[in-house]
Amino acid sequence: MTELNRRFCVAPMMDWTDRHDRVFLRLLSSHALLYTEMVTSAALQHGDASYLLQYNPSEHPVALQLGGSDPQQLAFAADLGAQAGYDEVNLNVGCPSDRVQSGAFGACLMAEPELVASCVSAMQQRIAIPVTVKCRIGIDDLDSEQHLMGFIETVANAGCQTFIIHARKAHLQGLSPKENREIPPLNYSRVFAVKQRFPDLEIIINGGITTLAQSQELLKEVDGVMLGREAYQNPYVLADVDRLLFSAQEQASSRQHYLQAYLPYVESELAKGTPLNHMTRHVLGLFKGQKGGRQYRRHLSENSHRPNVGIEVLQDAMAYVS
Numbered sequence: 001m002t003e004l005n006r007r008f009c010v011a012p013m014m015d016w017t018d019r020h021d022r023v024f025l026r027l028l029s030s031h032a033l034l035y036t037e038m039v040t041s042a043a044l045q046h047g048d049a050s051y052l053l054q055y056n057p058s059e060h061p062v063a064l065q066l067g068g069s070d071p072q073q074l075a076f077a078a079d080l081g082a083q084a085g086y087d088e089v090n091l092n093v094g095c096p097s098d099r100v101q102s103g104a105f106g107a108c109l110m111a112e113p114e115l116v117a118s119c120v121s122a123m124q125q126r127i128a129i130p131v132t133v134k135c136r137i138g139i140d141d142l143d144s145e146q147h148l149m150g151f152i153e154t155v156a157n158a159g160c161q162t163f164i165i166h167a168r169k170a171h172l173q174g175l176s177p178k179e180n181r182e183i184p185p186l187n188y189s190r191v192f193a194v195k196q197r198f199p200d201l202e203i204i205i206n207g208g209i210t211t212l213a214q215s216q217e218l219l220k221e222v223d224g225v226m227l228g229r230e231a232y233q234n235p236y237v238l239a240d241v242d243r244l245l246f247s248a249q250e251q252a253s254s255r256q257h258y259l260q261a262y263l264p265y266v267e268s269e270l271a272k273g274t275p276l277n278h279m280t281r282h283v284l285g286l287f288k289g290q291k292g293g294r295q296y297r298r299h300l301s302e303n304s305h306r307p308n309v310g311i312e313v314l315q316d317a318m319a320y321v322s
Contacts, residue, residue, distance in 0.1 A: 004061055004087055004130065006162065006204050008215065008245045009033040010238075011228035012065040012090070012134070020269070021282040022059045025231065027261045028238035031246040034062045038092050040105075041068030041077035053084040056265070063088035065134070067095065069105040069115060071122035082127040089127065091119060093135040096170040096180045107170040110139045113151045117158035124159045132162040134206070137190045138169040145190060152194055152201070162202040164226055165191045181207075181229070192221045212237065212244050219245070233285045255286050256322060259314070267311050276313060277304035283314075292320040 010017065010025055012035035022034045039052050044066075055062060064081040066089060068074045078089045093116055095106035109116050116133065123131045133155055137148055152163060168184040175183060186208045195203040204224035209215060215225040230237055239252035266279050280300045287293035299317040303309060 004033060004063075005031060005246070006033050006164075006202065006224040007031075007219065008241050009164070009204060009224060009226040010035060010231045011206060011226050012036055012038055012092070013228055013232060014038060014095075016232045016282075018278075018282075019055050019059070020265075020274075020279045021232070022062060023056050023265050024258075024262050024279075024282050025235060025238060026058050027258050028235060029241040030250075031242050031248065032238060033088075034059055035090060036062065036064050036086075038065045038067045038095065039077075041066055041070065041073040044077040044080055045073055049080050053080060053086075055084075055086075057085075060085075061087045063090050063132070065090045065092055067092045067105050069109060069112075069119065071115075071118045074119050075122040075126040078123040078131065079126045082129050086129065088130045088132055089123060090132045090134055090164070091116070091123070093133055094166050094170065096136075096139075096172055096175070096177055107136055107139050108172055110135055110151055110170075111142055113154035116151075117155050117160075120155055120160045121158040130162060131160060132164065133160050134164040134166070136166050136168060136170045137187055140169075140172055143169040145193060148190065148194065149197055152198060156198065156201055162204065163194070164204040164206055164224075165194065167191045167205060167207040188218070188221075195222050210237075212240055215245065232282075234288045235283070235286055236288070255290065256318065259283060259286060259318060263311060263314065266314065270310055275305075276309050276311075280304040280314060287321045290321060292322075295320040 010032055014037050017035060017037050025034060043052055064086040066074060066077050081089050092106055093109045120131055167186050167188050170180050191205045202223045204226050205218055205222045206226035209225055209227050210230040218225050236255055242248035242250055269279060270276060284297050284300060287296050296317045303313045
């Protein structure tokens with residue numbers, strides 16, 4: 001089994017990092033570790049697992065993020081993910097949405113480190129691929145450094161070696177998920193302290209990272225960085241990841257090159273009946289800040305949702321930025 005390199009990761013983002021987006025991002029970086037949107041263990045046990053676990057082989061290395069709090073159900077779901085060929089299973093202990101809390105998982109699990117440890121242990125006993133945890137630095141009143149260290153220690157003792165830590169606390173009451181990504185202040189030093197306290201653990205930092213220069217600075221303190229919204233809204237930031245963070249020789253290509261490289265995938269999916277706008281929405285930010293970018297986005301937004309449209313919509317949009 002190839003050891004995963006988590007030096008640079010793209011965060012799991014609901015409604016954003018679907019399989020079409022991941023195929024596109026992979027064109028920009030061969031080495032970035034991509035994460036799926038969160039899939040609940042209940043959905044995999046009771047729903048259409050083969051549909052929920054779909055991905056394209058080009059996405060590797062790709063990790064499956066699970067949401068849940070029942071150890072046996074999570075073990076079952078993790079097993080399905082491993083059988084599907086994912087390279088890692090990640091447990092969501094960071095999402096603060098009401099819907100997630102009502103299912104007793106996500107960030108509220110930070111109050112139950114023993115339960116998280118049981119979930120990790122059950123999954124690890126079932127699968128051979130890595131099981132990792134994505135969490136916050138705290139929740140509500142449980143936001144001391146002492147509580148975070150206790151959480152990490154308890155879960156690590158159950159066998160988890162990799163923690164992705166969003167460097168903000170989560171407010172489970174009073175803030176929306178969007179506000180929880182923006183309002184609580186960033187506290188990178190808290191994440192650095194975890195790495196210093198547990199030098200043998202792999203610690204990945206997440207939250208507020210927008211540039212590769214910032215990533216390089218953070219990598220002096222931790223083992224990896226995870227970009228979220230910036231990687232989606234300005235995907236061209238990934239074009240230099242392989243060269244700057246993985247010492248690859250390849251130079252970044254033009255934005256037009258990556259869009260052109262995406263077209264064969266779009267055509268193959270159109271042939272399967274996938275609506276065009278399911279794919280074009282992920283490339284709206286490719287020409288952010290570029291001449292013609294506004295007209296490019298407008299053309300895609302106004303035309304991709306129309307019935308029976310094809311690849312010509314993307315080709316026409318490219319004319320504005322060529």
